[in-house]
Amino acid sequence: MKHIQWFPGHMTKAMRMMEDSVKLCDGVLVILDARAPAATYNKNLKKLFGNRPVLYVLNKSDLADEGRAKGFCALIERGGAYALPLCATDSSAAKRVGAKISSMLSEKHRKDEEKGMRRPDRLMVAGIPNTGKSTVINALSGAKRAITGDKAGVTRGKQWIRCAGFELLDTPGTMPPSFENQYLARHLAYIGCINDDILDFGDLSIELLGELSRLCPDKLAERYGISDFSAPLAMLEQLCKRRGFILRGGEFDYERGAKALVDDFRKGRIGSITLESPEEFENFGV
Numbered sequence: 001m002k003h004i005q006w007f008p009g010h011m012t013k014a015m016r017m018m019e020d021s022v023k024l025c026d027g028v029l030v031i032l033d034a035r036a037p038a039a040t041y042n043k044n045l046k047k048l049f050g051n052r053p054v055l056y057v058l059n060k061s062d063l064a065d066e067g068r069a070k071g072f073c074a075l076i077e078r079g080g081a082y083a084l085p086l087c088a089t090d091s092s093a094a095k096r097v098g099a100k101i102s103s104m105l106s107e108k109h110r111k112d113e114e115k116g117m118r119r120p121d122r123l124m125v126a127g128i129p130n131t132g133k134s135t136v137i138n139a140l141s142g143a144k145r146a147i148t149g150d151k152a153g154v155t156r157g158k159q160w161i162r163c164a165g166f167e168l169l170d171t172p173g174t175m176p177p178s179f180e181n182q183y184l185a186r187h188l189a190y191i192g193c194i195n196d197d198i199l200d201f202g203d204l205s206i207e208l209l210g211e212l213s214r215l216c217p218d219k220l221a222e223r224y225g226i227s228d229f230s231a232p233l234a235m236l237e238q239l240c241k242r243r244g245f246i247l248r249g250g251e252f253d254y255e256r257g258a259k260a261l262v263d264d265f266r267k268g269r270i271g272s273i274t275l276e277s278p279e280e281f282e283n284f285g286v
Helices: 010-024 043-049 066-078 093-104 106-114 133-141 182-190 201-215 217-224 232-243 254-266
Strands: 027-033 054-059 082-085 121-127 159-162 166-170
Touching: 010 043, 010 121, 027 093, 027 133, 043 121, 054 066, 054 093, 054 133, 066 082, 082 093, 093 106, 093 133, 121 133, 133 159, 133 166, 182 201, 182 254, 201 217, 201 232, 201 254, 217 232, 232 254
Parallel strands: 027 054, 027 121, 054 082, 121 166
Antiparallel strands: 159 166
């Protein structure tokens, strides 16, 4: 598969803006995707946060494997940060995140009380593009104040958003300048965190089928009737046959099948799946 690389020019500007703006913040919310927590962790952001407390929100937990998501949360908390699996569209999302923020900033609240101060907490919201930062912000604010979308790179500027008891700074999604680990880069592509225009969906679907056949062959069998797992191309052909993606002359419509597979995965139609296991990333460096 072609080497994946995506770092638009505006992200360098965004990183500089975040470096300046974080000085105004008491803490940070980092939004990860619960289907690929390791892939959506941008270690370059950690340098910007300094000693500020960080809450890692594993968003889209409704599309992820519950056990693996909780395992990553435990791994993060062992490293000294805070973590929470979350479905931002769930009615309890705001309450759960608010409780974690209160716990995370309890020391700041104690010091404010000693000084007789009462000021709202200020938190930066950061993460990889398309992990659901704006959806989390809208859940916390109780209104659609941040722009949302299912394409990477929707948020380009910064904006302060008032919530009950705290203020959030929405920032653009930022990538690492290069992907040293192409295994994790593919995961970003699978879940829609990389601009689709630079991807070859044919190659991407072959890689995804290979991973899913090792991770959850039963889900592929149930969704697409796949029984032969000997090769990813054979699996894609079975998918095309099951879905009726056949061209004139009886040839398989591989392009349509590839895009359908990736779309099904992104929308959770194949099942609740987390591509990475906590055991793989014991040194997950949060």
